[in-house]
Amino acid sequence: MRTILSLFFSIVSIVACANDGPDGRPAKRVKSLKVMTYNIHHCNPPSAGNKIDVPAIAQVIRKEKPDFVALQEVDVNTERSGKGMHQARELARLTGMHYFFSKAIDHQGGDYGVAVLSRFPILDSTRFILPVDPVLGGETRTIAAVTVEIAKGKRVIFASTHLDLKEPNRISQSERIIAHFKDSGLPMIIGGDFNARPESPVIKLWDQHFTRSCQECAPTIPVEKPNRTIDFIMFKPDGAFKGQSTRVIDEQYASDHLPVVAELKVN
Incomplete structure (x- = not known):
């Protein structure tokens, strides 16, 4: 027996x-996904001088237990963050997640750009450079996008980006991202520092193609007495997900941006 x-x-x-x-x-x-977007200021707490505090960023992420994280301002092997320090890889190690880094520029002998973290194994990854008007000038920006399987036979694209400071560049960069993923055939979630407010032409453009996780979105910068909303989480198509909640986390030490966390119902 x-x-x-x-x-x-x-x-x-x-x-x-x-x-x-x-x-x-x-x-x-x-049934649901938890998504975070976080401009991590190369893991340099603004109140701590030149200190690099990767564990502080990791602690913020671990506390929320997200399925995906879109990271901006990530250092890899730079002088200021330490040769041999790959921040995306280290954050993945500290949080138990998978990662993909997309370089934007050379910086202090290393690389600087955006990254994604994923609880799900990464099946495919994409990096491409976003346009900059040569007359206006501007810092090179890129996108980091990964394809993962969140359930058997159900794949999604998750991406991170950081748009330019100049609005004409932001518009052309947004158009490039939207066009690139238009015919992907997969549901998509994107998080990032859009450097644009909800009422701006840039966000109005995104609203034509993506659904924001929040319509009345709380301010994300500065960390003390925040007064501007420029960090967003969006998804498409509208029927693939439903925004259940969006929170701005009151974490004032680790970065100069507040992290945003959205709960998305998977339809």
Whole structure:
């Protein structure tokens, strides 16, 4: 009898494991996703001089337990952050997530750009440079996008970007991103520092193609007495997800931006 019971529980255990996805989630269906976007200021707390504090950023992420994180202002092997310090890789290690880094510019002997973290294994990744008007000038910007499987047979694209300080560049960069993923055929979530307010032409352009996780979005900068909303989470198509909640986390030490967290229902 004991042998029969042991065999029964073994079979149940095997079936349960077969239906588990990353972190023990059911592989057949995922009901919701938690998404964060965070401009991490190269892990340099503004109040701490030149100190680089990667664990502080990791702690913010771990506390929220997101499925995806869009990171901006990420250093890799720079003098200011330390040769041999790959911030995206280290944050992935400290949070137990997968990562993909997209270089934007050379900086202090290393690289600087955007990145994504994902609880789900990365199946594919894409990086491309965003346009800058040569007359206006501006810092090179890129996008980091990954494809993951959140449930059996259900793939999504998750991306991170950081748009330029000049509005004409932001508009052309937005047009480039929207056009690139227009015919992807997969649901998509993007987070980033858009350097644009909700009422701006840039965000109005995005609103034509993506759905923001919030319409009345709380300010994200500066960290003390924030008064501007420039960090957003968006998704498409509208029927793939439904924004359930969006919160701006009151974390005033680790960066000069406040992190944004959205709960998305998966339809």
